[in-house]
Amino acid sequence: METFISNIIRIMSRYGHVFLLEGVAYTLLLSLIAVAGGSVLGALFAFGKRGKIPPLRILINALVEIVRGTPLLLQLYAGVFILPRLIPALNELPDIVSVSVVLIINSAAYVSEVIRSGIQAVDIGQTEAARSLGLSERTTMWNVVLPQAVKNILPALGNEFITVIKETSLASTFYVGDLMTSYLKVRGNTFLTLECLTIVGILYFILTFTLSKLLAAAERRMKHA
Amino acid sequence: MKKLVSMIMAAAMALCLCACGGESPDKAYNNYLKEITKGASTANGTLTVALSPDFAPMEFYDASKKGDAAIVGFDVLLANFLAKELGMKLTLSPMSFEACMAAVQSGKADISISGFSWTMERAENYEITDWYEAGDNETEQVIIVKKSNENKYTKAESFAGMKIAYQGSSLQQQLVKETFGQMSDVDINNVYSDIGAAVEALKSGKVDAVAVAKGNGDAIIANAPNDIAFSGFEFDVDPIYENNVCLIQKGNTALLEKVNAALAKAKEAGYYKVWYEASQIYSSIKTADELGYDENGVKITETAN
Numbered sequence: 428m429e430t431f432i433s434n435i436i437r438i439m440s441r442y443g444h445v446f447l448l449e450g451v452a453y454t455l456l457l458s459l460i461a462v463a464g465g466s467v468l469g470a471l472f473a474f475g476k477r478g479k480i481p482p483l484r485i486l487i488n489a490l491v492e493i494v495r496g497t498p499l500l501l502q503l504y505a506g507v508f509i510l511p512r513l514i515p516a517l518n519e520l521p522d523i524v525s526v527s528v529v530l531i532i533n534s535a536a537y538v539s540e541v542i543r544s545g546i547q548a549v550d551i552g553q554t555e556a557a558r559s560l561g562l563s564e565r566t567t568m569w570n571v572v573l574p575q576a577v578k579n580i581l582p583a584l585g586n587e588f589i590t591v592i593k594e595t596s597l598a599s600t601f602y603v604g605d606l607m608t609s610y611l612k613v614r615g616n617t618f619l620t621l622e623c624l625t626i627v628g629i630l631y632f633i634l635t636f637t638l639s640k641l642l643a644a645a646e647r648r649m650k651h652a
Numbered sequence: 653m654k655k656l657v658s659m660i661m662a663a664a665m666a667l668c669l670c671a672c673g674g675e676s677p678d679k680a681y682n683n684y685l686k687e688i689t690k691g692a693s694t695a696n697g698t699l700t701v702a703l704s705p706d707f708a709p710m711e712f713y714d715a716s717k718k719g720d721a722a723i724v725g726f727d728v729l730l731a732n733f734l735a736k737e738l739g740m741k742l743t744l745s746p747m748s749f750e751a752c753m754a755a756v757q758s759g760k761a762d763i764s765i766s767g768f769s770w771t772m773e774r775a776e777n778y779e780i781t782d783w784y785e786a787g788d789n790e791t792e793q794v795i796i797v798k799k800s801n802e803n804k805y806t807k808a809e810s811f812a813g814m815k816i817a818y819q820g821s822s823l824q825q826q827l828v829k830e831t832f833g834q835m836s837d838v839d840i841n842n843v844y845s846d847i848g849a850a851v852e853a854l855k856s857g858k859v860d861a862v863a864v865a866k867g868n869g870d871a872i873i874a875n876a877p878n879d880i881a882f883s884g885f886e887f888d889v890d891p892i893y894e895n896n897v898c899l900i901q902k903g904n905t906a907l908l909e910k911v912n913a914a915l916a917k918a919k920e921a922g923y924y925k926v927w928y929e930a931s932q933i934y935s936s937i938k939t940a941d942e943l944g945y946d947e948n949g950v951k952i953t954e955t956a957n
Contacts (some may be wrong), residue, residue, distance in 0.1 A: 430878065445715045504751070508758040518760070522745070602705070602746035611748075612713040615706030616935065618872045620848035 434622045442613045446626055450609030454634065457595040457605055460527045462588050465534025472539035473546070487539075494536035500597050502529050507601055523603045530595065537587050545580035546572060578649060585642035589635045596631075606630055678714065679949025680930040680940060681724065684923075688732045694741035701731045701742065702761035704749040706846075708871045708935035709928070710767040710786060710896075720744045726786050726931040727765045727896075733923070734763075737914035753778075756899045762907060764899045769823040770892055774899065779908045782915050783895035787928030791894045792866035793827055793887040796873065798854065802881035805861075808832060810885070814860040817842035817850040824863035827887045847872075855879055863887070870937045926951065 439446070475487045494502065506529035511517040517525055549572050557567040599607035610627045614620055703723070705711040711725040723744050735742035745761050755761035756778060763781075769790065770780060785791070795805070795816065805811060808831050816832060818824040820843045832838040842859050844850040851872055853859045861883060864872065873880050900908050918924065932938040933945065946952050 442715050445713075504754060507751075508754055508760055511760060512758070522747075600748045600751050602748075611706050612715065614848050615712045616708050616715075617875045618708075618848055618851055618868075619875055620846075620852045 431622060434619055435625060438613060438617060438619065438622055438626065442609075442616075445609045445613055446606065446630060449604055450606035450627070451630060451634070453604035453608070454592065454595055454606045454631075457523075457527065457530060457598060457603065458588070458592045461530035461534045461591045461595065464527070464531035465538050465587075465591070466584070468531060468535035469538025470542055472535055473542035476539065476543060477546075490532075491536040491539055494533055495540075499529075499533055499594055500600065502533060503597060503600060505529075522601045523598075526598045526601060526603050530591070530598070533594075534587065534591055537590075538584065541583045541587060542576075542580055545576040545583070548579045549575045581649060582642075582646060585639070585646075588642070589638055592635055592638065593631065677936060677940065678724070678934050679947070680945045680951070681729075681934045681949070683949045684729055684927055684930050685732060688729060688736060692732075692736040693739045696739040697741070698743050699731075699735045699738060699740040699763070700745055700761045701735075702745045702747060702752040702755040702764040703727055703731070703766040704752055705746050706749075707767055707868070709867060709931035709937055712935055714934070724931070724934060726927050727767060729923075729927045729931070730784060730918070731765050733918055734765075734911055734914050737917065738910055753899065756901050759901055762900070762904075763911065768897050768899055770895075770897050771823075771826075774897075778902055779900040779904055781898040781900065781908060782912045783897050784915055784919065785895045785924045786867070787925065787932070788866045790823075790865055790867075790896055791889070793824065793863065793889050793893075794866050794869050795861045795863050795883040795885045795887075796851075796854070796869050796880050797861045797883040798857075799877075799879055799881045801860075801883065803884035805883040805885045808835070808885070811835075811861065812837045815839040815842055815858075816861045816863060817844055817853055817859040818863040819844055819847045819850060822847075823893055824865070826893075827889070828863050831887060851876075851880070867932075867937070870932070871935060874937050 472487050472491065475483050476491075478484060503526060506525045507522055510525050510528065553571055553575065554567055557571045558564070562571070595605050596607035598605055599611055602608050602611070606627045610623045614623045617623070703711050705713055705723050705725070707725075709725055711723065711727045714722050714724050716722075717724075720743070723746055728744065731744065732742055745755065747755060749766060752761070752764040752766050756764045767786070767790075768774065770783070774780060795811075797805070811832065812835070816828055816838060818828050825843070828840050832840050842850075842853070844853065847862075847864060847868060850859070850862045854862050855876070869882060873882070898911065900911065929938075929943045929945075929951075930949070933940050933943060940947070940949065944952055
């Protein structure tokens, strides 16, 4: 136990910046990109699924099912090795771009389901009442259903954000620089697996715990509104 | 909460400060790198090299540097040499060992230089270059054990009743199976996805021994001198496995020929030995003193090593 702790201190004094500056920064960056892009695209997916254009509906449904039905690691391989064949311009860009695209699509698929279930959870009577009062379909959606749906959606969306932070770790397969990449780099030099894993484990926990506390605070404010 | 945050920040800043100090074991390495890249032209386009930088001293990270310059080691010197000989600009593409093979196969990388050993299956699916010799990293294949068992084992029979671990789909897996497969009292069903996990299993006593390449063993022991030591046993290695090769996409014989010509040149010039020494010093496996380099990274004496 003593060597374990002294090893961690030794690793942190030599490679601390790899974990704290590089690893944390890239994990946060990737998560932000995935969450922001995923939310926007996920919302588009959700509305496309409810929309009136059947081919688009089928396409989105197929994409969402494929993304939810295959491992993220496999999707990352596809994104890094197959995507640049379809879009040659991607070859000029670093792998982190392909990785980000995959993370956004992956996150969008889950977010679209969160939004869909949030909208469906609003009692159908609300829509019926609004429609019989003469509100248009669009006004009903925007002014009656969505404000109530957001309250259902936010907690589940927060869960999705926390999941994304942890899932970015798979991007380390392509050494994009996230926390798990820091682990690979430092372990490659020191061959001290458990010590390095403990360090990244603590850092991941700090990130997700902080986020879940922030989300809980946001939810409390929503309740008052 | 505020106090906690400021404490963490303070600790982080203190760590950054320590991390910036320290001596630089990279002098000899940089001398060779400079020598290789001197007068390099990039007229013939880009050479993208896939490698898995988690394998000191062959390829690893220098945490004090940024970008491509942070990836260092024997294979990186070789990659620079090949790029120069081919008149191409070098781009390093770091990824996991499995992904390296997919990168070559899909054409995303032109070549993978990542401490590959020759195997029958690799030869079927890739163009394999001529071999290059990375010091004793591959030529000597050994078994490491707990420090208390240091040098107690000289023959295969001494491992009776023990559990031997190794990394999956590696050369060591093959060697362990060949050597101990017939001995019913040796447990060889201990596969790990990476060598680091196997070493942890050894430390915690889940297994009694781990098969590793000598160069890896040096690095592992350098980082855990009180826990782990060499067993005294060395595998009988078929010469075909003793050296490393590079992988190129199946069918790309034009590149294969050019690379083989460059490899022959490096071999004849005797670069491999000194590149390996410089990489060993860089990864703190050996000191400059031990290998006979002065403080400016210039070789002064011939060592027995």
